[in-house]
Amino acid sequence: MTTQSTTPSRLSAALATARSEDRAALIGYLPAGFPTVDGGIKAIRALVEGGCDAVEVGLPHSDPVLDGPTIQTADDIALRGGVKISDVLRTVREVASAVDAPVLVMTYWNPVDRYGVERFAADLAAAGGAGCILPDLPVEESEEWRAAAAKHGLDTVFVVAPSSRDERLAQITSVGSGFVYAAAVMGVTGTRNQVGHLAEDLVKRTRGTTELPICVGLGVSTAGQAAEVAAFADGVIVGSAFVQRLLDAAGDEEAGLAALRALAGELATGVRRR
Template sequence: MSGNLRLLADTLARAKQENRAALITYMTAGFPTVDDGIAATQAMLNSGADIVEIGLPHSDPVLDGPVIQTADEIALRGGVRIADVIRTVREAYQATGKPVLVMSYWNPIDRYGAERFGGELAKAGGAGCILPDLPVQESALWRETAARHSLATVFVAAPSTTDERLRELTAAGTGFVYASALMGVTGVRDAVSTAAGSLVRRIRAVTELPVCVGIGISDAAQAGRVARFADGVIVASALVKAVLDAPDAAAGTATVAELTTELSRATRRHAD
């Protein structure tokens, strides 16, 4: 293991040693503009986030709820390109030295060229990709590319994922396993599904990879509950919504920083 794949592993291991869950946050690249998205991303990393996911906007984000769909639409209307996603990764990494992942549907990367994308992501300091719609059985091209560039390949497991499929995706994945806290699209929820704890236990039965839980975690209280049984807590829609609801980009960045600080404190209550 080398490069920023090692950085990702070390970051998760350090959180475990500190008896807390790592905080993983998310922001859509190019939202509300490229520069504003970079500012919000850096604010999160400077306010307690251990790792950040940069969303690659897609015209048909079928797995995302209305908040991230809206952010994607705004970014695409603004003319965001993959070069802007790579720039966001580069500037976030260079400013903070923390792991930066890209969250993307497979089609844009496939069309861009897996080798081209992987090479540019690695050169920018990226730690890897989360590819929620890429079946393990069809992932060989990307996994080979990722391995050449020391990038993580993170697969998503859902409560409905069979034990056999869990063994397949954990054997193929690197970095960590993304455990979906509930069935359905991303979004802000009033409560975290009780299925999350069961899914984490099932994943840990078949792999030693860290297990990070996301989808539906909306506030510090929910993050604190998940931090008691997960290696990482992933918060996305709540942070994007903070930017959407803000009167201007500067206010959005300030709110994102404040929310990230609250979430970070909550994940530190990992011990019973």
Template structure:
């Protein structure tokens, strides 16, 4: 796999940030929260706050890997009538708002129900960059791998501290865009401090691949972002953005984004440390 192909759209944005001597900031919000229009405004606020890559969550009725904050937001979106077509419409509006790559994070069942090739075609057609699939592993994702390659979409799979070196090598060989390194075990959610397992995991992943590595789960402020930015190519923030939106609307999302954006820029990182 050539470096350009492996980078994909999200990876190119991350490497651009790295070449500026900093980590990239990846921001997550679910579509349809607190309402459809409110969700679109909040996602635009992620861009205005300084995010380099966007993750738009596709709310799902059985979000077993999500923490309470994201589960509550997903329930609100679904209760408001949000459907997959509305998520695609949100992606389209986000992609039209800026040139920041837009990924969707989704459990696999909704994509299977929509139709894998059909979803990939529709998603690529509205400017989507790729998918993050937390409950799909490459061994069981042949249909998605083929569709993603067909429509030039990023394929972001997860690795965790419990992943063996063999599993990391296999998983990262199928990634395009970036590798999602979950810094803690268990469900998602903001934490008082990121896991001590994050840096060793990133080191193991970088031994296996040249694809950018993003660290997620737990970062909630600029100080934490600065710490993770010392060793990760990208800092991924989700629950903290959802909580900010819940408490203070899009303005609070932008304010948090600015704090996190300052954090990833606080301590210059050597571009040679890839």
């Protein structure tokens, strides 16, 4: 049986701080190695400088089945640049040492399994990581990871979707920690003109199963959308919109970093409007 520490994790503390300020937390995502490893480190730091309360470092994957075309493009750039797990861990280390915000890794399970479960947990913790989001790891198969994560003080965040039945929600939330990642829409990631109408219902149903904070992602790209989600969720997760700002900068590093800070600032204002 996996046991959890009674001391709040860095991730829990960051979310609690946002809650104490009567607002939702803002969580930003960018893949490691995009546009380069060094450039990616600067970019993720820029998210916190702009107003993100926590950041997710994506581990690029050759077949990101849950990610839309924008993040797939960024992953492809990173992979063609030769990004490795060691570069992801370096990204975590350099970001965590430079910002006062929890740094998570978001990854599909296969790279972790190949790297070694215990080894990955130990190396992520040593790099200053706060936890891991594992969107494709079934909770029924997660005991080995959760034990390693708990041993090294890492949170394990699982994803719930509008298609999840209430009993499934309870099963998932009973073993997760840090927060619950609620996918606002069915389908792959990507910015949308409207936040999925299923999001609020999913958050309400999930709240009935857990006291963990619930953070909503998949589709948020504007301050207005961030405010809309912040009205019913504990956190707002933004990824594709940040990736798109870097793509739009077309290799102009300073312009890209400025665009990231500006968007993070706008979204941070949005989550405070609830």
